[in-house]
Amino acid sequence: MNKRVVYWICQVGGWGLYTLFLIGMIALFGGENSITRSTLILQSIIYVSLILFSHLFRLHIQRKNWLDLSIGKLIPRAILGTFITATLAQIFIHIIIYLLVPLSGISGFSWGGFVGYVFNIFLVLILWAAIYFIIKFIEKNRNSELEKLELKSALQEAELMILKNQVNPHFLFNALNNIRSLILVEPEKARKMVTHISDLLRYSIQFNASEKVGLKAEIEIVKDYLQLESIQFQERLRYTFTIDPETENVQIPPMAIQLLVENAIKHGLSTQKGGGEIHIKTNIEQNHLLIEVTNSGQLKPIQKREGVGLKNLVERMxxxxxxxxxxxxxxxxxxxxxxxxxxxxx
Structure with a gap:
């Protein structure tokens, strides 16, 4: 059943039971003649007022995010809020029964009686607030456990996607073919490229055991990746780095920058006859690490903005x-x- 429907059933039913209890107590101690038309109207006004003001108090709790507060901060706010709500409810009730709808048989207004009525409503609303907060905290803990299970499941799925997308097979195929063509022409360069691809594969395998890696290590593997891509693109691929030394030890998701660079080459430089430039920049701003990968080109309106690799990265983030x-x-x-x-x- 919808939570909103359940809430209103509890509101109407709960305050209805309380009103019936009051009527029963009046009949028990005041006798049968105490249940008059004015008494029933008064109890109906109290019933509607309690529903209204407890609901307004609930809206205030939600608007101020009291459910996110610690117990030490919540208790004084709840007590003060309940007292204010009880006072406002009694003011509302007194205005109706003494000014708007005067009732016969009702004793005249007195400050002592007003304070007593506020205190009674205050006690009842304290009970209402306690029940409300207990239900919400139980619900919050249950949702927290469900979120933990969902995160664990999502993490496992994300790890599986990482394994599938660590190194693009098409990239490896091209890199190996390019290295083969270099062996006879430029054997020294071919040996260096083999070292780069070896480092890339080693890093790709090792990072699976870690959720995060140091940015410096990630930058080194990005350089290996760009060296390998430069075999195919040659002078069409130009790249620069602006790495703030303060960012080198910051922990980031493995292969994060490599995926951004790969995306820049695949959807940017490779689509341009003259190639282009890639600039990798890192810095710290407002207690956040900013990583920017800028490449020549433009996003097209019909271009798919996020491939599998980038979606994988966003999920890990x-x-x-x-x-x-x-x-x-x-x-x-x-x-x-x-x-x-x-x-x-x-």
């Missing part, structure tokens, strides 16, 4: 950093596209 991490892919100028990762620092 969500698992590791939650909503504090950001990923953007946009045209940064009329001639360039920039992919940006924003990762929170502890």
């Amino acid at each position: 969500k698992i590791l950093f939650g909503h504090f991490a950001e990923f953007r892919l946009e045209n940064s100028s009329k001639e360039t596209v920039t992919a940006t990762l924003k990762i929170p620092l502890k």
Whole structure:
């Protein structure tokens, strides 16, 4: 059943039972003649007022995010809020029964009686608030456990996707073919390229055991990757790095920058006859690590913005950093596209 429906059933039913209890107590101690038309109207007004003001109190709790507070901060707010709600409810009730709908048989207004009625409503609302917070905290803990299970499942799925997408088979095929063509012509360069591809494969295999790696290690593997791609693209591929030394020890998702660079080459440089430039930049800004990979080219309106690799990266970012991490892919100028990762620092 919908939570909103359940809430209103509890509101109407719960305060209805309380009103019947009050009527029963009046009959028990005041006798049968105490149940008059004015008494029933008064109890109906109290019933509607309690539903209204407890609901307004609930809206205030939600608007101020009290459910996210610690117990030490919540208790004084709940007590003060309940007292204010009880006072406002009694003011509302007194205005109706003494000014708007005067009832016969009701004793005249007195400050002592008003304070007593506020205190009674205050006690009842304290019980209402306690039940409400207990239900919400149980629900919050249950949702937290479900989220943990979902995150664990998502992490396992993401790890499987990482294994499948660590190194693009098509890239390896091209790299090996290019190295083979270099063996007779430039054997020394071919040996260096074999070293680069060996480092890339070793890194790709090793990082599976870790959720995060140091940025410096990631940059080194990106350089290996670019060296291998330069065999095919030659002078069409130009790249530069601007790495802030303060960022080198920051932990990031493995293969994150490599995926951004791979995407820049695949969807940017490879589509242009003259190739282009790639610039990798890192810096710290407002307690966040910013990683920017800018390449020549433009995003097309019909172009698919995120491939499998980038979707994989975004999912890993969500698992590791939650909503504090950001990923953007946009045209940064009329001639360039920039992919940006924003990762929170502890």
